[in-house]
Amino acid sequence: MTTKSSILEVQNLRTWLSVGEGLVRAVNGVSFAVGRGETFALLGESGCGKSMTALSIARLLPDAGKILSGTVRLDGQDLLQLPESAMREVRGARIGMIFQEPGTSLNPVMTVGAQIGEVLLQHTTLRGSAAEARILELLDAVGLPDPKSRLREFPFQLSGGMKQRVMIAIALACEPRLLIADEPTTALDVTIQSQVLDLLRDLQRKMGMSILLITHDLGVVSEMAHHVAVMYAGEIVESARRDDFFRNPAHPYSQKLFASMPNRQLRDRTLAVISGRVPSLIGEIHGCRFAERCDFASPLCREADPSWFDIGNDHGVRCHLYGDKSWAKDVTQTRTTVAAPAACGPLHPGTDGELLTVDDLKVYFPVRKGILKRVVGHVKAVDGVSLKVRAGRTLALVGESGSGKTTVGKGIVQLLPLSGGRVNFDGTDLASLSASELRGRRRDFQIIFQDPYSSLNPRMRVLDIVEEGMIALGVGGDRRTRAARVDEILGQVGLGAEMKYRYPHEFSGGQRQRIAIARALAVEPKLIVCDEPTSALDVSVQAQILNLLRDLQSRLCIAYLFITHNMSVVEYLADEVAVMYLGKIVEQGSADEVLGNPRHAYTRALLAAVPRINVVNKREAVAPG
Ligand code: SF4
Numbered sequence: 001m002t003t004k005s006s007i008l009e010v011q012n013l014r015t016w017l018s019v020g021e022g023l024v025r026a027v028n029g030v031s032f033a034v035g036r037g038e039t040f041a042l043l044g045e046s047g048c049g050k051s052m053t054a055l056s057i058a059r060l061l062p063d064a065g066k067i068l069s070g071t072v073r074l075d076g077q078d079l080l081q082l083p084e085s086a087m088r089e090v091r092g093a094r095i096g097m098i099f100q101e102p103g104t105s106l107n108p109v110m111t112v113g114a115q116i117g118e119v120l121l122q123h124t125t126l127r128g129s130a131a132e133a134r135i136l137e138l139l140d141a142v143g144l145p146d147p148k149s150r151l152r153e154f155p156f157q158l159s160g161g162m163k164q165r166v167m168i169a170i171a172l173a174c175e176p177r178l179l180i181a182d183e184p185t186t187a188l189d190v191t192i193q194s195q196v197l198d199l200l201r202d203l204q205r206k207m208g209m210s211i212l213l214i215t216h217d218l219g220v221v222s223e224m225a226h227h228v229a230v231m232y233a234g235e236i237v238e239s240a241r242r243d244d245f246f247r248n249p250a251h252p253y254s255q256k257l258f259a260s261m262p263n264r265q266l267r268d269r270t271l272a273v274i275s276g277r278v279p280s281l282i283g284e285i286h287g288c289r290f291a292e293r294c295d296f297a298s299p300l301c302r303e304a305d306p307s308w309f310d311i312g313n314d315h316g317v318r319c320h321l322y323g324d325k326s327w328a329k330d331v332t333q334t335r336t337t338v339a340a341p342a343a344c345g346p347l348h349p350g351t352d353g354e355l356l357t358v359d360d361l362k363v364y365f366p367v368r369k370g371i372l373k374r375v376v377g378h379v380k381a382v383d384g385v386s387l388k389v390r391a392g393r394t395l396a397l398v399g400e401s402g403s404g405k406t407t408v409g410k411g412i413v414q415l416l417p418l419s420g421g422r423v424n425f426d427g428t429d430l431a432s433l434s435a436s437e438l439r440g441r442r443r444d445f446q447i448i449f450q451d452p453y454s455s456l457n458p459r460m461r462v463l464d465i466v467e468e469g470m471i472a473l474g475v476g477g478d479r480r481t482r483a484a485r486v487d488e489i490l491g492q493v494g495l496g497a498e499m500k501y502r503y504p505h506e507f508s509g510g511q512r513q514r515i516a517i518a519r520a521l522a523v524e525p526k527l528i529v530c531d532e533p534t535s536a537l538d539v540s541v542q543a544q545i546l547n548l549l550r551d552l553q554s555r556l557c558i559a560y561l562f563i564t565h566n567m568s569v570v571e572y573l574a575d576e577v578a579v580m581y582l583g584k585i586v587e588q589g590s591a592d593e594v595l596g597n598p599r600h601a602y603t604r605a606l607l608a609a610v611p612r613i614n615v616v617n618k619r620e621a622v623a624p625g
Pocket of ligand 1: 251252253288289290291292294295296297298301306318319320321
């Protein structure tokens with residue numbers, strides 16, 4: 001692999017984790033080098049071993065983890081040979097670290113100033129007013145507004161973006177040579193993500209530090225990285241300079257990752273999916289780890305581990321396809337066209353073709369104070385929202401966290417009391433219905449939530465989960481007919497009928513989301529409110545769910561109100577788009593209009609903040625020093 005003037009050289013790193021069922025070979029012979037002043041991205045989906053690699057470098061593994069072999073040289077010094085006391089000096093002083101969740105990485109009972117001061121106390125000679133001046137300088141450098149008053153605030157008083165800025169200030173307090181950033185913006189909104197990425201690039205330029213960036217997001221890689229290494233099942237399967245990687249991804253897995261990303265150009269196509277699952281890393285694996293999911297697997301792939309092949313221009317790949325120099329081979333993924341939508345049945349007279357018309361919707365939450373909990377004001381979470389969704393079409397409701405999107409979704413399906421406005425669904429004002437009348441209509445509109453882990457009852461079998469709504473709403477006939485219908489629905493969402501006797505914990509995230517979709521479909525709804533249904537999923541699993549939603553829409557004429565902050569999903573899926581900001585709709589129209597010619601400043605800011613995959617990037621990466 002790469003040999004260059006590097007600040008960090010990792011050679012043949014092996015890290016195993018001891019779990020109940022055996023030893024997980026989480027990092028299996030990983031080698032790479034990070035150049036001075038360079039951003040090196042380690043890219044991969046969840047469970048591929050990228051975070052374990054970072055934790056091994058910093059020697060911060062959980063108790064169950066053990067580094068078996070390898071070297072980790074920082075400026076030529078092997079960190080794996082240092083005693084723990086020396087390693088404590090390295091962390092913070094020479095290696096800074098930021099993690100995904102600033103909320104959990106910060107100490108909740110220490111002020112911002114005290115947390116940064118602690119690092120200075122440990123690694124520098126700065127004390128008293130000199131230390132405070134340095135803390136203020138750091139808070140100013142990371143762009144925290146009003147640093148003087150922030151100094152005495154606690155993490156709970158800060159927003160997510162501000163917390164991540166404090167984390168960056170802590171990581172950079174001692175001007176480390178290397179910053180390890182593990183999914184630093186994954187938990188943040190897209191505009192805050194853009195600010196944090198800009199900040200990192202700016203600080204990198206000023207301080208000349210190197211960044212090991214760990215991410216699953218190809219857009220972030222495209223914006224930030226000079227060099228990319230793709231990890232799959234504990235191994236690096238491809239390594240290349242950024243431009244070369246985005247122009248010519250060589251490994252079949254990398255190509256599938258690109259092909260499974262939704263975008264505007266693919267609107268009438270299905271997305272490529274990576275079938276099957278990542279292999280269990282418990283025990284020895286023979287042959288290529290991607291073989292079970294690869295369209296090009298040959299008998300050789302299942303028998304022999306692929307070697308590392310250098311394909312020129314600092315680009316390497318671990319795949320048998322490149323062994324006979326046939327790497328010009330066309331491994332482009334095929335996609336099918338999405339079927340034309342089915343003709344939808346007639347709507348109630350007077351609905352003007354709109355299945356759902358929301359008019360001046362208001363949801364206010366009371367603010368209470370004092371012992372008597374008197375109402376002293378209201379939070380206007382949704383303040384006068386009007387929307388229309390046509391039968392068999394998709395309206396995307398976009399905006400950042402806290403904008404009120406989820407509250408709109410819950411208000412529409414009457415899971416929250418409305419403070420005002422009307423929700424007209426197929427000729428009926430839902431807000432005017434009594435509880436029993438509403439129950440009778442519930443089969444027509446369903447909701448799918450973001451987190452497939454918490455939205456399914458862990459004590460119920462899949463059969464009971466899917467059947468529950470049918471029984472409650474009197475859909476599906478007698479027990480036998482219902483059971484047959486459950487089998488059919490599971491088939492529709494791509495799950496086998498034999499899976500109905502299993503419990504949720506036996507399924508992957510993508511499969512659980514399919515169960516949630518099956519539960520919604522079981523009552524044959526006309527409208528599904530999808531609240532960020534793919535945001536907790538990897539891009540390859542997201543592709544499966546998006547394909548499924550589009551397929552169901554074209555076959556069953558279901559309308560979707562798709563709540564999301566992911567603009568590429570919107571580009572791929574939406575017919576109409578409504579943009580929400582602070583409880584109000586600031587722009588709405590056809591997807592082509594809103595995305596192609598945004599009028600409102602907020603829409604423009606939102607679209608500009610989305611990291612794009614460009615070979616020549618809109619924000620050119622900092623030239624490595
Ligand atoms: Fe596919 Fe074989 Fe290459 Fe593995 S070695 S990625 S199975 S072609």
